[in-house]
Amino acid sequence: MIKLNSNHTIPAIGLGVYQTASNTAAAIVETALRVGYRHVDTASIYHNERETCEGILRFLADQSNHHHQVTRADIFYTTKIWDTDHGTAKTEQAIERALDRLRGDSTANEPDRTLGYIDLLLIHSPQTSAPLRQETWQAMEQAVASGRVRSIGVSNYGIAHLDELLSYAKIAPAVNQVELHPWLQRRELVAYCQRHGIVLEAYSPLTRAHKLGGKDAGLVAVARRHARTEAQVLVKWALQRGFVVLPKSVHTDRIKENFNVADFELTESDLQELGDPEAYYTTGWDPTTFKG
Template sequence: MIGTSDLAAAAAAASVPQIELNDGNRIPQVGLGVLRIDDDDVAPVVETALAIGYRHIDGAAGYNNEGGLGRAFAESGFNTEQKRGKLWVTTKLRDSEQGYDSALEAFDRQIGLLQLDYVDMYMIHWPTPFDWRSADTWKAFVKLRDEGRVKTLGVCNFLPEHLERLHQETGEWPAVNQIELHPTWQQRDVVAFCKEHGIAVEAYSPMARGADLNAGDGVIAKIASAHNVSPAQVILRWHIENGTIIIPKSVHTERLKQNLDLFGFALTLEEHAAIDALDGPKRAGHDPRTFSYS
């Protein structure tokens, strides 16, 4: 018998749009990010998110919690044949393990920790242009895709110059580019390049780790009050209306619910434009030209 909570989770999951990627796969537009959640703590957070209706989990080797993700998938049954196809799981390669052989070895370890037969998306975490190995890494990714162990190939933090170099050396554009993106750091040149080449844009730090909640001298709060929603929901709704994939992070049940509850209201054109106008010159995170998340 299906319980009320199961029906509510199914309804929440069904409310989230699916973004069609350039490889034909479809990714839920809202997911859960798990950066900076300890391995021992991440399983209950993910289990709660799955029970609420999340069907997209975004992890990485560099987060050091893939074992906890695997325990959550096993405990919730989302690694079984019956439920696996209903969940999108992303993970990322450590920068220190880029390269052909090293990437294949790393993936074997990662998929074991995740307790899965395949992952939906495997990503290069940073372009590391000062130690460029993305082309060799991509060849390993293609092998994994050909074997059915990975469905979609993506990158993170790639600027147009990195995307062009990858395409020149491999003949492929990634399906997704996950970048720092929020109202005060909109990266319009990167977004435009991605759209021109059929690459879906995915935002991490979609609220600048909370800093953008207070951006614009009360603009966000005023819009939130008009719609009887939270400031976080306003920013996430702005992303949704831009067609951006988002992976907000929270460990709190009520915030997890709010971050998924974005489809009962819409911004007016004026409200959307007011958030567009918050764009600024400073990122909250790291510069892809110089950073490695080893």
Template sequence: MLSTTVRIVIIIAMLAIVSVVLIVWLVNTSSGLQIPNIELVNGVIIPQIGLGTYQIQDEATAKRIIGEAIDVGYRHIDTAYHYQNEKFIGDKLKDLFDRNVINRDDVFVTTKVWNTFHRKDSVIRGLNESLQALGLKQVDLALIHFPMAFKEDTGEYIPVDSNGLTLDLNVDIYETWQGMEQAYHRGMARSIGVSNFNISQLQHIIKNGFVKPLVNQVEIHPYLTQEPLVDFCHQHNIVVVAYSPIAKANQTLFNEPVLKEIAAKHEKTVAQVIMKWLVQRNIVVIPKTTKKERLIENFNIFDFQLTDTEMRQISGLNKDYRITRFTNARNNPNYPYEWPLASK
């Protein structure tokens, strides 16, 4: 028989193991619950923090960062046909599904139909290519990437003429939207929306479409606050998703005294303050990174609150400074930005 001392040691060891398991479970559970969601009009739930993957075209990097993002707690992955990384992302997600790390229903996947698939009959073809690359039967959100239509079947993502200007097609955005509606009704996407659309372009679709855009993904950061566009979207129950939330790590922005002061007050980084400012505006934010420490930093913004004064101070930094201008498409009939400033 075991001595009393040995029994006590065994019991203590068992209790320690149970405690560790319980702590790990609680940490995982709390991390999963700390990210707020926004409900789209059709009832689909979108996590308010996601991982942007633009310009992550190296296979090893793409797979690594997706795995690390899921490990940290991200459940929202944003990609696009034009990003040329859907196959890598899809392969990594399949690996995670196969190993029961997560289930398909646990992760929200967004993709975007590119400018060379804007004819009504081409939209389905373009979205099918994305689904095949991702290895999915359905995405959670499909967006029209830009309102501009480019010449199809040239073999180029951005076909251009001898002057470097885009080879355009004059396709009404409503025709493209009809293709998106078809994809939605076929079950290729749980929800549909647009990206880089201005107010008048949204109005055109709302007026003519059977299905209202559920999302508009646009560039938003403290130097481009987009209040009129965001207000219009919210008034029409269109969820706003912000890309380039820290203006591609613009160092002038990062050194703004008001942002540094607010960050110091809350013991946070400037990037965290900016993303909190977006989240408190009821905007979904999809910061892009290839570094795990940034994944964690961007995720850790739900333990503090900005005051109304701080929110106004950050919004007061607006300069109508736009990073994504797509200037070689400026002659396209559906170019969404003002020219020459391309600032609104």
């Protein structure tokens, strides 16, 4: 668990559900929770918020195989505000939709079947304008004040965006979620966030498989030394850097594999051998560089 500046704690490993089909998301989330995950990360643009919540609700309702009962307070649920929902009115509406989806597949006859609140709400990217970003943040601060959202943060923010945000924020961002892995180390941004008490969350920590499968000699060597998979080494790299890590998979065996990394440690020489701090290798988009 990692302590946030909001005084809440966040599990260090979370399941990312980007590109997880809506008709399978509930089952995959429920499987991950049974494996031991307690943190799930979705977004409105993923079109699986309701199904993600349904998976959590099913797990909480049926824990027949568990010796220790897990409660809602043990689960950490993250979602995000998409670019087209920036601005006061649109953000308020987006938050209402996100809160409604906390009910999963519940009907009007089941008013109490809901997750009740959002643990972490993020601005998904800075790709609008400074005035709209400010309005969005202030609407999110109001959601915290109402008790419906516990912590707020950002995703894909560069240093310039964070400087702008900190100039007006009454609530400091708890996290900045960006792509991070040994070939995209963002050392200047990481240092900035650490100075300001902002936790880094690493998405695409497995490089979207760009570096897996024997493609990188250093990664192969470290994995062999520890008798671990390449994916496990990358998850551990992020954890040992102090990041929250969000590996994504829809396969039960890999969901388990990505989570089971507690019983080995990478050495300093391992960490140095992995990747390239100067590579700046992005596997998808990179809104941290957005100017506007």
